[in-house]
Amino acid sequence: xxxxxxxxxxxxxxxxxxxxxxxxxxxxxxxxxxxxxxxxxxxxxxxxxxxxxxxxxxxxxxxxxxxxxxxxxxxxxxxxxxxxxxxxxxxxxxxxxxxxxxxxxxxxxxxxxxxxxxxxxxxxxxxxxxxxxxxxxxxxxxxxxxxxxxxxxxxxxxxxxxxxxxxxxxxxxxxxxxxxxxxxxxxxxxxxxxxxxxxxxxxxxxxxxxxxxxxxxxxxxxxxxxxxxxxxxxxxxxxxxxxxxxxxxxxxxxxxxxxxxxxxxxxxxxxxxxxxxxxxxxxxxxxxxxxxxxxxxxxxxxxxxxxxxxxxxxxxxxxxxxxxxxxxxxxxxxxxxxxxxxxxxxxxxxxxxxxxxxxxxxxxxxxxxxxxxxxxxxxxxxxxxxxxxxxxxxxxxxxxxxxxxxxxxxxxxxxxxxxxxxxxxxxxxxxxxxxxxxxxxxxxxxxxxxxxxxxxxxxxxxxxxxxxxxxxxxxxxxxxxxxxxxxxxxxxxxxxxxxxxxxxxxxxxxxxxxxxxxxxxxxxxxxxxxxxxxxxxxxxxxxxxxxxxxxxxxxxxxxxxxxxxxxxxxxxxxxxxxxxxxxxxxxxxxxxxxxxxxxxxxxxxxxxxxxxxxxxxxxxxxxxxxxxxxxxxxxxxxxxxxxxxxxxxxxxxxxxxxxxxxx
Amino acid sequence: xxxxxxxxxxxxxxxxxxxxxxxxxxxxxxxxxxxxxxxxxxxxxxxxxxxxxxxxxxxxxxxxxxxxxxxxxxxxxxxxxxxxxxxxxxxxxxxxxxxxxxxxxxxxxxxxxxxxxxxxxxxxxxxxxxxxxxxxxxxxxxxxxxxxxxxxxxxxxxxxxxxxxxxxxxxxxxxxxxxxxxxxxxxxxxxxxxxxxxxxxxxxxxxxxxxxxxxxxxxxxxxxxxxxxxxxxxxxxxxxxxxxxxxxxxxxxxxxxxxxxxxxxxxxxxxxxxxxxxxxxxxxxxxxxxxxxxxxxxxxxxxxxxx
Numbered sequence: 001x002x003x004x005x006x007x008x009x010x011x012x013x014x015x016x017x018x019x020x021x022x023x024x025x026x027x028x029x030x031x032x033x034x035x036x037x038x039x040x041x042x043x044x045x046x047x048x049x050x051x052x053x054x055x056x057x058x059x060x061x062x063x064x065x066x067x068x069x070x071x072x073x074x075x076x077x078x079x080x081x082x083x084x085x086x087x088x089x090x091x092x093x094x095x096x097x098x099x100x101x102x103x104x105x106x107x108x109x110x111x112x113x114x115x116x117x118x119x120x121x122x123x124x125x126x127x128x129x130x131x132x133x134x135x136x137x138x139x140x141x142x143x144x145x146x147x148x149x150x151x152x153x154x155x156x157x158x159x160x161x162x163x164x165x166x167x168x169x170x171x172x173x174x175x176x177x178x179x180x181x182x183x184x185x186x187x188x189x190x191x192x193x194x195x196x197x198x199x200x201x202x203x204x205x206x207x208x209x210x211x212x213x214x215x216x217x218x219x220x221x222x223x224x225x226x227x228x229x230x231x232x233x234x235x236x237x238x239x240x241x242x243x244x245x246x247x248x249x250x251x252x253x254x255x256x257x258x259x260x261x262x263x264x265x266x267x268x269x270x271x272x273x274x275x276x277x278x279x280x281x282x283x284x285x286x287x288x289x290x291x292x293x294x295x296x297x298x299x300x301x302x303x304x305x306x307x308x309x310x311x312x313x314x315x316x317x318x319x320x321x322x323x324x325x326x327x328x329x330x331x332x333x334x335x336x337x338x339x340x341x342x343x344x345x346x347x348x349x350x351x352x353x354x355x356x357x358x359x360x361x362x363x364x365x366x367x368x369x370x371x372x373x374x375x376x377x378x379x380x381x382x383x384x385x386x387x388x389x390x391x392x393x394x395x396x397x398x399x400x401x402x403x404x405x406x407x408x409x410x411x412x413x414x415x416x417x418x419x420x421x422x423x424x425x426x427x428x429x430x431x432x433x434x435x436x437x438x439x440x441x442x443x444x445x446x447x448x449x450x451x452x453x454x455x456x457x458x459x460x461x462x463x464x465x466x467x468x469x470x471x472x473x474x475x476x477x478x479x480x481x482x483x484x485x486x487x488x489x490x491x492x493x494x495x496x497x498x499x500x501x502x503x504x505x506x507x508x509x510x511x512x513x514x515x516x517x518x519x520x521x522x523x524x525x526x527x528x529x530x531x532x533x534x535x536x537x538x539x540x541x542x543x544x545x546x547x548x549x550x551x552x553x554x555x556x557x558x559x560x561x562x563x564x565x566x567x568x569x570x571x572x573x574x575x576x577x578x579x580x581x582x583x584x585x586x587x588x589x590x591x592x593x594x595x596x597x598x599x600x601x602x603x604x605x606x607x608x609x610x611x612x613x614x615x616x617x618x619x620x621x622x623x624x625x626x627x628x629x630x631x632x633x634x635x636x637x638x639x640x641x642x643x644x645x646x647x648x649x650x651x652x653x654x655x656x657x658x659x660x661x662x663x
Numbered sequence: 664x665x666x667x668x669x670x671x672x673x674x675x676x677x678x679x680x681x682x683x684x685x686x687x688x689x690x691x692x693x694x695x696x697x698x699x700x701x702x703x704x705x706x707x708x709x710x711x712x713x714x715x716x717x718x719x720x721x722x723x724x725x726x727x728x729x730x731x732x733x734x735x736x737x738x739x740x741x742x743x744x745x746x747x748x749x750x751x752x753x754x755x756x757x758x759x760x761x762x763x764x765x766x767x768x769x770x771x772x773x774x775x776x777x778x779x780x781x782x783x784x785x786x787x788x789x790x791x792x793x794x795x796x797x798x799x800x801x802x803x804x805x806x807x808x809x810x811x812x813x814x815x816x817x818x819x820x821x822x823x824x825x826x827x828x829x830x831x832x833x834x835x836x837x838x839x840x841x842x843x844x845x846x847x848x849x850x851x852x853x854x855x856x857x858x859x860x861x862x863x864x865x866x867x868x869x870x871x872x873x874x875x876x877x878x879x880x881x882x883x884x885x886x887x888x889x890x891x892x893x894x895x896x897x898x899x900x901x902x903x904x905x906x907x908x909x910x911x912x913x914x915x916x917x918x919x920x921x922x923x924x925x926x927x928x929x930x931x932x933x934x935x936x937x938x939x940x941x942x943x944x945x946x947x948x949x950x951x952x953x954x955x956x957x958x959x960x961x962x963x964x965x966x967x968x969x970x
Contacts, residue, residue, distance in 0.1 A: 034895045034896050034897040034908050035894070035895075035896055035897065036896070036897045036899050036906075037892075037896040037897065037898050037899065038763070038898075038899050038900075038901045039763070039886075039887075039896075039898045039899065039900075039901070040759075040760030040761075040763040040771075040855060040857055040884070040887060040900075040901050040902075041760075041857055041887045041918075041922065042898055042899070042900040042901075042905055042906075042907065043857060043921075044918050044921035044922045044925065045898050045907050045909065045914065045918055045921075046905065046907055047917075047921040048914050048917030048918040048920070048921050049907050049909055049914060049917075056909070056910075056913075
């Protein structure tokens with residue numbers, strides 16, 4: 001064991017050595033605590049003391065040394081020494097070929113107790129190893145994210161010079177590919193007797209599949225950067241819109257600790273809007289919580305949990321979809337004196353009537369004569385309900401501008417004028433058909449995005465008691481119309497077409513209770529709102545997307561994304577790859593929001609001991625013959641010896657002090 | 664010898680110190696000494712035979728000369744001439760170190776007082792003249808020799824009033840005595856003799872050379888002899904400003920060595936000079952000490968030689 005190889009995991013603790021001043025000071029001004037005692041035969045004592053004096057001073061000196069020793073050992077103990085007797089490659093093998101597997105996934109940006117990130121530690125350790133090697137020795141480095149990217153570096157010196165340019169990436173990768181590449185290299189280049197050094201965070205998820213055998217021709221040293229104990233990580237694994245409730249979000253947490261976690265989840269909407277929830281997550285498990293957001297919903301939410309060893313997943317910025325209100329223009333052609341016969345009455349109620357804004361809708365209700373271009377320009381969605389004549393120019397324009405148009409049928413519609421307009425969109429009205437019996441409505445195409453995110457069974461419940469009495473028969477041209485809702489005989493009740501830009505929806509019955517009872521059913525409200533959302537391109541599948549960093553990289557979307565908000569922990573963090581946060585992206589003239597999140601495998605820090613594959617405490621890699629990089633955490637006996645030394649020293653010092661100082 | 668005094672015999676110094684009156688204490692001590700198996704050689708020893716006279720009732724029977732009775736068939740009582748030239752000088756060291764009492768509360772000085780009182784009592788009973796010389800602070804208290812019984816009271820009262828303090832040790836007393844005592848006398852020294860022997864011994868020799876009979880009591884506290892301390896103390900001198908901070912246990916052996924060296928030298932010198940030297944542990948029963956002194960081989964020999 002070469003003492004020069006002692007390093008410290010917490011070198012700052014060595015500042016404690018400053019406390020050495022204390023025993024030295026005590027020694028300098030030493031006056032033993034002694035009770036006075038009047039004694040007659042002082043002459044003999046003085047005579048005896050002359051001989052004794054030298055020994056007393058020696059004991060004093062010894063006491064000081066013991067005290068110094070205690071402080072030194074304590075500082076040493078707290079500095080957490082470890083002995084890397086393999087930093088030189090297993091003793092004298094610095095001349096052997098070395099292949100370095102560097103896990104550069106984002107999980108390497110977790111930090112240990114003293115706050116330094118695993119990746120920095122790994123690079124430091126690697127730097128030491130490389131410095132111990134002679135410059136020209138064959139050395140390769142394979143980053144996990146792109147194993148072949150740095151093969152042009154062939155010597156220790158080249159890699160050493162390049163080290164500061166290597167960054168961790170947000171790409172979630174496992175070591176499998178790099179390991180396979182390392183084995184290839186050994187085979188291809190005949191590097192027998194090579195050493196493979198693997199620098200990783202030490203979690204099980206760093207491997208998709210654990211190596212089955214140790215390579216015969218190489219020695220593998222496994223540097224696990226995580227501390228074996230005291231590593232804590234609870235992650236915000238996802239934040240999503242709560243299904244069926246635009247004003248709620250669902251926050252999911254994942255606990256990769258071996259112990260249950262009890263923590264406070266905070267949702268901060270800015271301007272003092274702060275929600276807190278105490279959540280318990282079982283060990284190795286998940287928990288989620290719904291937060292109902294107050295009105296108005298803020299544009300972004302900061303969702304955070306207390307910081308832990310991996311702080312990058314403790315804070316997520318989220319843009320709630322409900323925050324962008326939909327401007328709805330309702331043009332009601334029905335002037336029936338009974339409000340119950342007015343389409344706009346039901347529609348207004350479905351949007352929340354006077355409180356529509358609370359639910360994210362701005363509502364304008366006009367009669368056809370009140371329809372103006374400025375109103376159309378402001379609107380996101382136009383509901384034309386039982387209107388006698390379409391205002392062709394305005395509506396065509398609106399559709400071209402990407403607005404949504406909903407056409408509801410009714411007695412008043414002028415077939416000729418409407419057919420002229422609808423003809424542009426491959427539709428033609430034929431007749432109004434009265435059904436012999438009121439017919440229910442079927443979910444014909446549940447995959448249609450307008451239904452998202454409400455579950456199918458819920459929709460079926462919503463539509464269960466709907467009875468259609470009259471529909472307008474339409475003929476469809478070649479253009480592909482979706483038929484989300486239809487009668488049992490297949491004739492469409494709702495037609496939808498994405499015109500790109502612009503969306504068109506035709507409800508072949510009425511939107512009041514003249515031809516059906518739908519407005520009186522409780523499914524009417526979600527139907528109207530989902531319809532408006534889809535028409536306003538607010539449906540999630542197209543306008544709001546959640547992508548993992550891997551998906552962004554693998555689909556080559558990096559260049560298309562414009563950063564809006566980056567998750568707080570990533571601000572100023574020097575990593576490669578897209579940082580999790582909120583981005584916008586232009587797709588077919590529409591602005592799409594993209595929530596970039598970390599890959600879940602990077603959030604799971606469970607070690608080998610906590611997974612089912614192994615017996616508790618076993619590291620299957622060590623069982624394979626991978627040598628573990630020796631650290632104090634792995635050598636508790638070192639700490640026990642240090643502790644015993646402190647104990648013994650303390651006892652001796654206490655004994656000496658007691659002997660001299662007590663009464 | 665009454666039952667009471669029997670009971671009082673062999674009492675520990677601690678019990679004796681409970682007796683407030685030094686006279687009573689002294690008498691107790693002496694009576695304790697006399698109930699012992701040894702017979703005091705002082706009895707009559709200091710008195711020279713003068714004449715016979717006819718016995719008359721009331722005379723003590725032990726003074727009847729039985730040989731003369733055998734010859735004459737008459738009771739005659741031996742009469743002795745009281746010697747006037749036997750003077751006893753009690754020298755009581757009142758230096759600070761004599762005040763050491765340890766934990767028992769009986770100081771060497773207290774003990775010395777008892778011994779001195781006891782001896783004074785014996786001597787007065789024998790009609791010897793007794794004198795007291797003691798340190799009383801910087802002054803030296805000197806009571807000239809007298810034979811009156813009542814004088815005993817005064818002597819004892821003076822002893823009682825002495826308070827040991829300061830560094831006025833036995834050397835001053837010896838010097839004082841040397842200057843004043845011209846006649847051959849009995850000089851009894853009570854001291855711990857924790858002094859420089861190089862200064863002490865010449866003075867003793869001088870006294871001896873003047874023909875005085877010296878009885879020397881060295882009184883030492885058990886603490887001084889055994890050094891039973893175990894702790895870390897700041898040892899302070901009882902006579903001056905000297906002190907020593909030391910661990911008792913570590914210094915004990917060296918101390919005992921130094922003490923032994925001193926004692927050996929003192930004893931050796933005393934023996935050489937021919938002085939009745941008594942080393943006294945002050946936890947001994949004082950009556951035993953007096954008995955030992957009065958009956959000791961040296962004293963007996965001396966007395967025979969002297970009287």
